[in-house]
Amino acid sequence: MKITYTQVGDYLIPNIILTPIPEQDKKLQLDRYVRIHRSFLHEHYSILYNQLVLSEKLFATLYEIDETVNARFSSSNNTDKHLIESAILTDLVYSKY
Numbered sequence: 237m238k239i240t241y242t243q244v245g246d247y248l249i250p251n252i253i254l255t256p257i258p259e260q261d262k263k264l265q266l267d268r269y270v271r272i273h274r275s276f277l278h279e280h281y282s283i284l285y286n287q288l289v290l291s292e293k294l295f296a297t298l299y300e301i302d303e304t305v306n307a308r309f310s311s312s313n314n315t316d317k318h319l320i321e322s323a324i325l326t327d328l329v330y331s332k333y
Contacts, residue, residue, distance in 0.1 A: 254289075267305070269305045269324055270305070273301055305324055308324060
């Protein structure tokens with residue numbers, strides 16, 4: 237892969253071009269926990285967040301989190317919703333990092 241650069245003043249800035257977002261990703265409804273996880277990554281793990289964005293793996297990671305959260309909620313009987321929510325948030329914060 238050849239990287240091209242644009243000179244701006246005294247600096248050379250790489251021309252980074254991402255592939256277009258597929259239609260299915262544009263229609264993705266990010267629920268509460270996915271948005272929380274994305275903002276947590278952006279605030280606390282900005283390098284990892286940028287790597288996920290630039291490698292175009294952010295949506296795949298968010299899909300995986302969305303499926304995990306939905307599976308947890310569907311398998312529970314919703315009697316202890318508060319406990320399930322706190323467990324999900326704890327898992328999102330401490331998972332994979």
